[in-house]
Amino acid sequence: MSIAFQATLDYAKQLDKEDKISHLRQEFHIPKDKSGNEWIYMCGNSLGLQPKSTKEYINQELTDWANFGVEGHFEAKNPWMxxxxxxxxxxxxxxxxxxxxxxxxxxxxxxxxxxxxxxxxxxxxxxxxxxxxxxxxxxxxxxxxxxxxxxxxxxxxxxxxxxxxxxxxxxxxxxxxxxxxxxxxxxxxxxxxxxxxxxxxxxxxxxxxxxxxxxxxxxxxxxxxxxxxxxxxxxxxxxxxxxxxxxxxxxxxxxxxxxxxxxxxxxxxxxxxxxxxxxxxxxxxxxxxxxxxxxxxxxxxxxxxxxxxxxxxxxxxxxxxxDVGMEALREKSEKLTGYFEFLINQIDTDRIKVITPTNPKERGCQLSVQVKNADKSLHKALTDNHIITDWREPDVIRCAPVPMYNSFEDVFRMVEKLKTLL
CATH class of the missing domain: 3.40.640.10 (Type I PLP-dependent aspartate aminotransferase-like (Major domain))
Known part of the structure; x- marks a missing residue:
C-alpha cells in the first residue's frame, strides 16, 4: 500500500514522532557546526557515524590491556583469545x-x-x-x-x-x-x-x-x-x-x-x-x-x-x-527512502532524477540523485551548508538516509536546501 506523503516540515516531524526506533539517533554522535547545530549526515554509505558506546567498548580493552598485559588473552572481561x-x-x-x-x-x-x-x-x-x-x-x-x-x-x-x-x-x-x-x-x-x-x-x-x-x-x-x-x-x-x-x-x-x-x-x-x-x-x-x-x-x-x-x-x-533487528531497520529504511524519493519528485525541474530503483525491495538506504548539467560545485555547496552526501562523477549525488540515525526531518531539510541550490 502506498503512503500519501506530504511535503511539509510538520508532516516530517510527525513521521519522526511515529517512528518506533527514532530513539536510536540519540545513541550516535551527530557532527555539529560551530553554533552547535547538527549536520544533516547522509553519508553512511561511505562511513557510518560513531555510536556513543564505542568509546566505552574500546576503553574496556585498553583498561584490560593496562591491567593484565598478555594475560588479557584469557583474563580480560572479554577475553581476547x-x-x-x-x-x-x-x-x-x-x-x-x-x-x-x-x-x-x-x-x-x-x-x-x-x-x-x-x-x-x-x-x-x-x-x-x-x-x-x-x-x-x-x-x-x-x-x-x-x-x-x-x-x-x-x-x-x-x-x-x-x-x-x-x-x-x-x-x-x-x-x-x-x-x-x-x-x-x-x-x-x-x-x-x-x-x-x-x-x-x-x-x-x-x-x-x-x-x-x-x-x-x-x-x-x-x-x-x-x-x-x-x-x-x-x-x-x-x-x-x-x-x-x-x-x-x-x-x-x-x-x-x-x-x-x-x-x-x-x-x-x-x-x-x-x-x-x-x-x-x-x-x-x-x-x-x-x-x-x-x-x-x-x-x-x-x-x-x-x-x-x-x-x-x-x-x-x-x-x-x-537489539533492534534488521526487520525494524528495513521497515524504517523503506519508508525513509520512500519519503525522500517523494520529495525529490516534487521539485519542479527537469534537471534531476533518482536513478536508484523505485521499488523499495530493489534498493537499500541509498538514493542516487542525478543532476543534469551539474558539477561537483553543487556537492560542495551542500557540504558548505553542513549537508554531508558524496559525489560520484559525472553528475550523481549519493544520499543515504540511514534508519539508525537519520530522521524524516533530515530528509525534508536536505531536499529543501537542494531546491534552493538548484
Missing part, C-alpha cells in the same frame, strides 16, 4: 547466515583475494570472471590481478555485465544472456549485491541460480549491503561473500571486514586456501609443532590473531543491531 566469536552470532543474523559461515577478519579486498584462492580455480577452457561494468574499482582491480596472476589476459578474461544503452540499472536477463553465450568459459561471478553508484539491490539468489546452472562459482561483495539490506546469504546459495563494516555497520574508518563461506563448503578439505596460525584447531593451536588441523567453515580462513581494538568497535555496533 576468542574475541572474534563474540561478534559471530550478531553478524550472522545481519547477513542471514549460520554462525559456521561467518567470521570477522582482515579488510574487504584482502578477504576477496583469500576467497578467490578457493573459488577461482581457472582452467584453459573456463577462466573468465563476470563483474558489473560499474563495479567498485577495488573489485575490478582485485579481479584483474587474479586473472593476470593465473596467467590469463584480463582484457579477455574479464566480462562486464552492463546496463543497456541509455539506462543506468542492470537487467537480470542480460546476465542470463552472458551466461548462455559464454557460460562454458566463465569460472566465477563476483557481483556487488548493492551497486555503489546506483544503489541497485540485485537478486542475489537468482544470480546464484544462474551461475550454478553453468557450473560457475558465485561470490557477492556486500560492501554496500551489510547492515543495509537483508541478503539472506545462506538461503541464497552463493558460495561466498565479503563486506566491510565501516559503512552501515558503523565500526569506524578502515575497520575489519566480514566474510561468508556457504555451509556446503565448510568441511571440504580439498578446497584450496591460504592458511595461517588462526586457521588451526583452537584446542591445539598453542601446541606449536603440530601439523595444520584446519577449522571447518569461515573460521578456517583466518590467518592471524585479530586486532582487538577494532573488534571492540565492531562489537559496540553489532550489539545495537542485535
Amino acid at each position: 576468542p574475541y572474534h566469536e563474540f561478534l559471530t552470532d550478531s553478524m550472522a543474523k545481519i547477513v542471514g547466515a549460520k554462525p559456521i559461515e561467518v567470521v570477522i577478519m582482515n579488510t574487504l579486498t584482502t578477504n576477496l583475494h583469500l576467497l578467490m584462492v578457493s573459488f577461482y580455480q581457472p582452467t584453459d577452457k573456463k577462466y573468465k570472471i563476470v563483474i558489473e561494468s560499474d563495479a567498485f574499482p577495488s573489485d575490478r582491480y582485485a579481479v584483474e590481478s587474479q586473472i593476470d596472476f593465473h596467467g590469463y589476459d584480463p582484457k579477455e578474461g574479464l566480462i562486464e555485465w552492463k546496463p543497456r544503452e541509455g539506462e543506468e540499472l542492470l537487467r537480470m536477463e542480460d546476465l542470463e544472456t552472458i551466461l548462455d553465450e559464454q557460460g562454458d568459459e566463465i569460472a566465477l561471478l563476483l557481483i556487488g549485491g548493492v551497486n555503489y553508484y546506483t544503489g541497485q539491490y540485485l537478486d542475489i539468489k537468482r544470480i546464484a541460480e544462474l551461475g550454478h546452472a553453468k557450473d560457475c562459482m558465485v561470490g557477492i561483495d556486500l560492501a554496500h549491503g551489510a547492515g543495509n539490506i537483508s541478503p539472506n546469504l545462506h538461503d541464497s546459495g552463493v558460495d561466498f561473500a565479503a563486506w566491510c563494516t565501516y559503512k552501515y555497520l558503523n565500526s569506524g574508518p578502515g575497520s575489519l571486514a566480514g566474510l561468508f563461506i556457504h555451509e556446503k563448503h565448510a568441511y571440504n578439505k580439498d578446497l584450496k586456501k591460504f592458511s595461517g596460525w588462526w586457521s588451526h584447531n583452537k584446542s591445539t593451536r598453542f601446541n606449536m609443532r603440530q601439523d595444520l588441523d584446519i577449522i571447518p567453515g569461515a573460521e578456517g580462513y583466518q590467518l592471524s590473531n585479530p586486532p582487538i581494538l577494532s573488534m571492540a568497535a565492531i562489537k559496540a555496533s553489532l550489539d545495537m543491531f542485535n
Whole structure:
C-alpha cells in the first residue's frame, strides 16, 4: 500500500514522532557546526557515524590491556583469545547466515583475494570472471590481478555485465544472456549485491541460480549491503561473500571486514586456501609443532590473531543491531527512502532524477540523485551548508538516509536546501 506523503516540515516531524526506533539517533554522535547545530549526515554509505558506546567498548580493552598485559588473552572481561566469536552470532543474523559461515577478519579486498584462492580455480577452457561494468574499482582491480596472476589476459578474461544503452540499472536477463553465450568459459561471478553508484539491490539468489546452472562459482561483495539490506546469504546459495563494516555497520574508518563461506563448503578439505596460525584447531593451536588441523567453515580462513581494538568497535555496533533487528531497520529504511524519493519528485525541474530503483525491495538506504548539467560545485555547496552526501562523477549525488540515525526531518531539510541550490 502506498503512503500519501506530504511535503511539509510538520508532516516530517510527525513521521519522526511515529517512528518506533527514532530513539536510536540519540545513541550516535551527530557532527555539529560551530553554533552547535547538527549536520544533516547522509553519508553512511561511505562511513557510518560513531555510536556513543564505542568509546566505552574500546576503553574496556585498553583498561584490560593496562591491567593484565598478555594475560588479557584469557583474563580480560572479554577475553581476547576468542574475541572474534563474540561478534559471530550478531553478524550472522545481519547477513542471514549460520554462525559456521561467518567470521570477522582482515579488510574487504584482502578477504576477496583469500576467497578467490578457493573459488577461482581457472582452467584453459573456463577462466573468465563476470563483474558489473560499474563495479567498485577495488573489485575490478582485485579481479584483474587474479586473472593476470593465473596467467590469463584480463582484457579477455574479464566480462562486464552492463546496463543497456541509455539506462543506468542492470537487467537480470542480460546476465542470463552472458551466461548462455559464454557460460562454458566463465569460472566465477563476483557481483556487488548493492551497486555503489546506483544503489541497485540485485537478486542475489537468482544470480546464484544462474551461475550454478553453468557450473560457475558465485561470490557477492556486500560492501554496500551489510547492515543495509537483508541478503539472506545462506538461503541464497552463493558460495561466498565479503563486506566491510565501516559503512552501515558503523565500526569506524578502515575497520575489519566480514566474510561468508556457504555451509556446503565448510568441511571440504580439498578446497584450496591460504592458511595461517588462526586457521588451526583452537584446542591445539598453542601446541606449536603440530601439523595444520584446519577449522571447518569461515573460521578456517583466518590467518592471524585479530586486532582487538577494532573488534571492540565492531562489537559496540553489532550489539545495537542485535537489539533492534534488521526487520525494524528495513521497515524504517523503506519508508525513509520512500519519503525522500517523494520529495525529490516534487521539485519542479527537469534537471534531476533518482536513478536508484523505485521499488523499495530493489534498493537499500541509498538514493542516487542525478543532476543534469551539474558539477561537483553543487556537492560542495551542500557540504558548505553542513549537508554531508558524496559525489560520484559525472553528475550523481549519493544520499543515504540511514534508519539508525537519520530522521524524516533530515530528509525534508536536505531536499529543501537542494531546491534552493538548484
